[in-house]
Every structure is written in C-alpha cells, then in structure tokens.
Amino acid sequence: MEIPCIEVPLDYSVAACARVGPFHWALLRTLTAFPPSTRPDFAVLAERLSFSEPAFLEQAWSELGSYGSVTAADFSAAGINANGLEALRLGYFVRGNVATRQASVYLSRRGDRCIERRDFEVVTGSTLKQPPPWASRLPVERIQEALRYQLPDRQPTAGERIVEFSVRWHEAREAVARW
C-alpha cells in the first residue's frame, strides 16, 4: 500500500505539565475577576461557586503556589502572574525544565492525518516549493499523534506535553509511505 505524504521536519519542546483542574481554574479566574479589595475568601467563594467545602480551594491554592502561577502566598493579596495567565489560556501548567528535540514525521498531503503506522518505508521526493496551505493551522495534537504512531520513543512521556513546536518548512519534502 502506498500513501502520498509530506515529510515534516520539526523542532519541538517538551516539558512536564499539569492540567489546570477545576479548582485551579476557579482560583485563577477569581484572581482576574476580583481585585484584593473585593475578593471573597475561600469560604465565601466555595459557597458562591456551589460546592461549599473550602478544602478543595485550599488544596488547589497550595498547588498554584508550587506551580509559580500567583504573585503571593496569601490569596487575599495575591495576583495572577504571566505563568498563571498562560496556564489559564493553555489549560495546563508548565512545571519542569523544557527540553528541545528534533524529529521528522509524516503527514497526509492535506495535513489532516498522520501515517498511523510504525513500520513503513518512505520514498522521499523534492522539497516543497512553498509551505502547504494548512501550515499555519497545524495543531499540536497532530504532532503528538504522529509521534505516538511513528516514533513512540520520541513522544512525550506521561505527564509531559509538547509546549512549543516549529516546522522547518524549507526542509519539508514530498514523500510516499509504503508498507
């Protein structure tokens, strides 16, 4: 079987990450919504957010401190920092050192799927004259999926995520995957 594809060389960064849980989210969102002067305490916040038990917020707050997402240890006086804002946007916290790696993955010509195999031969052709139309819309999930199928030993391990990636489009080539 032969499938036309594109060899996509990329640089990507991997780091240990933690998901922004619902109670982390509630605290970060409250920091952005209420200045210290009008900010409710944990008991009031838990009551207003319908779950009543402040222990969930206390635990989440201690984790936010360890993730370096807030400016102070005291909730009533703290603010959200750049890490915190980034976590709110991305949905996860970057917790460890960032490691940069390189790899080439094989995606369909339309960029909508990867070659879902591990063992296949590749016949490469010429480099692309220009990046494909979908180059700017390539989602990180597609890269993760391609690494999982094609290069499982290069994929992020449990607890890690690809936090950044860039494709060297000038090196990308047309190819045919065969098995």
Next chain:
Amino acid sequence: MRLLINLDVLLASPRRLAQALSPQPLPDKPGREFEQRIIGQQLVRLFVQPRRVVCLRRRDYAGQKPFRYHLRPSASLARSADGANRWVGLICEYDEALRVLRAVKWEPITPLPLSPQERVFQGEVCLAGFNFGVGYSDSPAVAFLNALPEEAADLSEPLAQWRDYLDWRKTLAREKGAFRYAYNEAEVLSNRTSIRFHLKEPDVVENLRQRFANEELKVLGLQPQTSNRILQGGFKGVRMEARRTPGAMRSGGGADRAGHSAADSRGGVVAVSIVLEFDHAAGGDLRVPEEGFLQLAMEGEIASIDVQMQGIARLGEGRALNPRLPLWLFDIAQAAPVPPARSDWQPDRKLNPEQRACVGRALALEDVLLLWGPPGTGKTTVIAEVCSQLVRGGQRVLISSQANLAVIQALDRLPRLPHVRPIFVSSAKNRDGGASQASDYIASWLRAIGESAGAAAELETDAAWRALLGDWEKRLAATSADDVTPTLEHVYIKHANVVGATCNETGKAEFLTSKLLNPAFDLAIVDEVSKATPPEMLLPMLLGRRVMLVGDHRQLPPMFRDVTFEEARENADVTPEAVEQFREMVTASLFERYFRAAPPSVRCGLRRQYRMHPQIMAAVNHFYADSPLQAGDGDAEYIQSKQHGLQLRGARGFPWLRPTQHFVWIDTARDAEGLPVREASYGTSRKNAIEAAVCAGIVASLFREHRGPPLELAVISFYKAQVGLLRERLREARLDQAPGFDLNRDVNTVDQFQGSERDVVIVSLVRTGPRLTGEFVRDFRRINVAFSRARKLLIVLASRETFARSEVEVPSAADGAGESQRVYAHIHDLARAAGATFSVAELGMAETASAAASGRGRS
C-alpha cells in the same frame, strides 16, 4: 416472705455441683442419690439457714425468659468449718405459672460486698424437695423479685454464640479449601479467558463442578516454591470436554451434556478435561503450570470471618460509636424511642407521604430506626433522601450492605447535588457488578456543581459574579477524566460525606485506620439487612452514632455462600445439627426479630410500590396479606408506565400473550406433544429440559416482537442446574447476541437476582410430579423474590398440578406464627381468572417440540 427455689435442672446432672460443694472429695462412684444429698445439705447451709440471700435481676438476651435471677449467699455468711471456699451462686429463671425460681445453672463465686444492683432477700428460702415440699413463693417474695433493679445484659453469652457460629464457618471454609484436584495438562484457549485442564481423575468431575461454582480458584504447580498462586480469578463456569484416552474406541458422544464422564463402546473410561472460564484473571495473565493442582481459594472467606470476629471483639471492648448499642443490640425494646418525625426540611425529590414520614423519622432518630420496605416501595429513595438531608446539615453517612450491588445502587440513587459527595470504598478488585471508581463519583459531582452554578448565575445580579458563575458552569460542563487528579481525589475522599461499603469492608483494618476516611459516621444505614448475618450487620453498626436498618424480612435470609443455610443443609454442605444450633443466626434475620419486638416508634414501613404492574403485585401480595402492597399513587400515568405492549401468537394464530396481560402462567406439566414432563436430578440440584426449551422459545419471540429500546428481560430459576441449562439453550438459540441481554447477568438463580428488577421476567420453577418435596421450593421468601422482580410482565413456567397442590408456610407479620397456605394455587388462580394460563401445546412453538424431545431423551 417465702421464696421457693426448684433444683430439678441442677439435680439432673449433679456430679460437678456436688464436687464443688462437698467438704470431702467424693468417692469414685458416689451414686446420684449421694450427690444429690450433698447438694441439698450444702445449699441448705448456704441459702436456707442464713435466711438471707443476695439477689440480682439481670436482663437476658439469650434465653427464653426476659430476665435471669442471680442468687448468692450473703458475704456475711461464715466460711465452712474447714475454711475452704465452697460457695456457689444459683442462676434462676422465674416460672410465673408455678411462682417458683427454677435454678438452671450454677457458678462458683467468691463473697463480695453488695453491688448497687443487688438486694438482700430476708425471709424463708425453700428448696423444693429438701427443706420444703410442694408449694410456691408467696406474694411478698414475688413482689420483691419484681422490684429488683434491672441490670444490663451480660453480652458474653450471646456473643459467644456469634463466635461459635463464626468458628464453625471458618472450619467449613478450611475444609473446603483443603481439597485439591490434580491435572496433568493445561492449555490456554484462544479466547484468552478460558483454560482447559485435563484431569488425572475424571471421576471427580461432578464433585468439582459443584465445588467450584461461583468460587475463587487458584492453580498450584507441583513445585510449591515456584508456583504459588499463579492464577487467581473469578470462576465463571465449567464446560466438560471429552478427551479420548489412547486406544479407546470412538463412541460418538464423549461426556454427555450433563457433564458426566462417558464410557466408550468397549467400556473404557474416556478421560475428561474441563474448561474453566474466568470473568477476569489477574492482569490478564493466564499462564499456569503444565501440571499441578486446582484448589479453591478460601483465604478471602476466612479473612472475612476474621473481620467479623474482630467486630465482636470491638463491641465487647466498648468501642461502638453509640455507647448504647450493646444495650439494644440484643433487646431492641431498649432502644431510645424515636421522637416525632421532623418536618423542618424540604425534600430534594418527589416523595409520597409514607416515604416522607419515614425520612422525617430517620432525621429524628436517636438510637435506631427499622425501615421495612417490600419490593419496589422505594427503600433506596428513602435512603437517598435521608443522606441528602443529613449531609446538607454537615453530617456524614455510611451506607452499607451485605453485597456490593445494594451499596452501589443506593449510591447511584443519591441526588446529584453539590452538597452530596458520595464515594464507594472497596478493597476488592472491580468485579462485582462494575463497582464505580472514585473518579466517576468526582466527575459526576463536578457536573452537579456546574449545573447548580448555572442556575445561580441566572439569579445573580452582580455582573462580576454572574460572569464568574457562567464561566464556572462552562468549565465544569467540560469536565473530563483528566480533571480528576490524584490530589483532587485525595481531598474528595477526605471530604466525602456519603461513604458506601459492604458490611465486611467496614470492619477491615484498612477502613478503620484509613487516614483519608474518618470511620465515624453520624448515621450508619444498613440496607438489605435481612440478608446479613448478625456479625456482618454489627460491623457498620459499630461505626454509627445512630443506626438505620433497612430491609424486608419477607425476602431471602442470610446466605451460606450462594444458597440459604436451609438449602445448604438439603445439599448436605452443612449438617442439620449445625443449622439447628445456629438457627437464630442463619434462617431468620435479626431484623425480623427486631421488627417484631421493637416499639412502634422505632419502626416504620412502606407499602406503596412503584415497580410492578398491579397484576403482578396481586401475586406478590400473598406474602403481605396483613398489610397489602398498593400500586403506585393510583394514577393513570403509573399504569401507563407498566405497559409492555407485547403480543405473541400461539399454535392456531391466536394471541396467547396480549398487551393487557401482565402475569401469565404456562403449565409445563405436559410438553408440546401432550406427554408428561419429568424433571431431572442433577447432583443436589434439578433441571427441566422442557421448561428450558419453552423459555428459549418465548425469549426468542419476545426479542423478535419487541420494538424500541433494548428489552430489559431476565430469566430466573430456583435451581442452579436449571440456570445452566437455560443459558445453554439460550446460547444455542443465539440469544446471547440479543441487544442488552447478558446470559451471565440476566439468567440467574432467584437468590442471586434479589435486588435486581427487569421489565420482563420469566421464572422457571422446574419441579414436576404429584407433590413438592423439600423446603427449598416452598420457602415463601424465595417465591416472593422470584415473583416480584418484574415491572411489566411476569411469565411463570411451572407444572400446575405439582405446585397448585402444595402448601407454603407464610408467617404473619405480627407474631411470626406460620400459617400453611396454598400460595401457588392462589397465584395460579389469579392468572386463570385473567385468562392468562396456557399449556405448552397452546404456545405453538415448533422448535420447542424438537428441543423438548431431545431434552426428554437426556433426562
């Protein structure tokens, strides 16, 4: 005052008492008269001559009388001339009719000062037959006895009985675990859930089939040091496969379908292999030694018994959270009366007036409340509401039951509200009906918070809060499994306010010493309490400041493994003596005794059922004659919800099952060709090939006829062998592929099916012949459970002539006195009056005739 004491019981076996009292060693063979004379002389010295006797009245939970009277000589009594301490006390029961204290036991004592509960009788003490002839205690003496203060019960005797029972169970478990079955070849089959073992001794097959049913199994290699417990999993079933020994002639059959090993045409025994199917195996690894032994894994059962033993010890050490528990555990009349029902609460769901009354009383109770809930009356609804109301006020509730299923069902019925944080705790592997994981409960709770926040956002007037609540709702609506992190799970479990666990789980060390779960609860609810033995029930009761016991003693009593103790006796798994010795423990529930003896304020009941169509309920009402069940709220909506809409046509095209019929009796006395049907014995169980074939035909027709969402259907029988045959026939008819129909779950024994319900239930009663023998099929509780599982349609397959003649003993609720009734005949009459009784021939199932014929041949 004159107090008369009768010594007949003690004098019947005088040796040891005489030895205890005699100033001189007794001769080798003193003779009974001599011993009695010694006893008389010494008791006159101790009790009669001083004209002073110390008396104590102690409540008795183990005997027939409510009190026992402990009599001892006064401490001021001079020691005997030789200085030896030969004092004894007498333990007596008061015979009201004869006005005499009857000494039933004696005990060696030492002289002690008067305790606060003791009083001194000063007057004439008469020992009948010694210093006194025929007579009775005078009125002042009787008044003295009645005025004695009441001392709390001595728990040692009833608890010793519980310990004896557990010791007996442990011995049985050890014996069962001691059997080993040798195999000399093993192969894992391609389905990866089964292993074929070739047995060294084919003769043990039948024995093995019975011993292994529903058991955990382990496989041991020949070399103990290399092969301990290589495989341990839930055993699902045995299939016999004939294997020819070298040189044996092919006989065309091998092992028969009943699983007996077969002989070839030359009479040589064909070797037998068995295939064991596992629900799951540890880690999916089915590797076993090529040669070794099969053995029952009894460690779990023995550990459970130890847990119950420890519970008894904790009670004895005063470690019950409710300090009054020891007082009312053996005498429910001692429980604090439940104050008037609380009304300062709003239900979280629709409750009928009797459910509401029960919840109100549960919220007010101080020691214990007994809730009697017949099938479908909403016990679980009441439990859920009680939990919701209590945790709203910051309290914590334990929901416990003898089996996982009841606990999970109760937890699943809890309202999904933000203040309710349920958790199911189980140290067992997830194999009993798919016990939910903590993450499921947490995710569900988060979604409930989101829904509540959404409602709050709509009412919020402050813009910042409204935006935050709206975003919070959206965030929680997108909750995924990834949101449940270990730390969140940790905090959730720590703050879980409705904890569910089996009775045994609540007695385990890991539960009691958990750093996450505080094992102290404001209310401990024990559901399906009739199925728990007293030592099992005790475990959750120890952990509650208050206790609510929920059950229906008109359903099945505690089980011995997977049958009742009476059946285990019929199967010769336990001795009649043992069942007799532990009768109170195993054949009737403690709940039943409680319910009869409890003051009215401590008990409440539900009568309005929402499960069954009124036609089905009418059959079940034979078991609730003194307080009949009522169908729903009497509205048209209820009746409409119980319509099955099914129609099946018979031999000449007439519809034998019509949508208006909800209870049907198929008379299986004769098969489709009009020939009499005979059941077959199968070890200690029984099976009926005609009923199995008829059942398969009906089930196939029902699935064919049904339109809409998957049909919820179950087939149940009293007999395990019949269940096996039914599964076989249904599998042959490819009904294992019917949508939503799981042969292992939905085709089962009545006992295993208690607690479950389906839209359509077919009951195969199996028995044939002129009369019923054995208690098994005439236990009204089993019949009640069998006939009360169906919501919309109940089909009974049974020989009318067999069942209609037999009598069933149904006790009254008031005093438990049994009354023999022709229950089956009455139930059959209900179906006949509705024009819903049919013969097998009338069903017109062609396949039934052929299948039945082959079945007849085998039987």
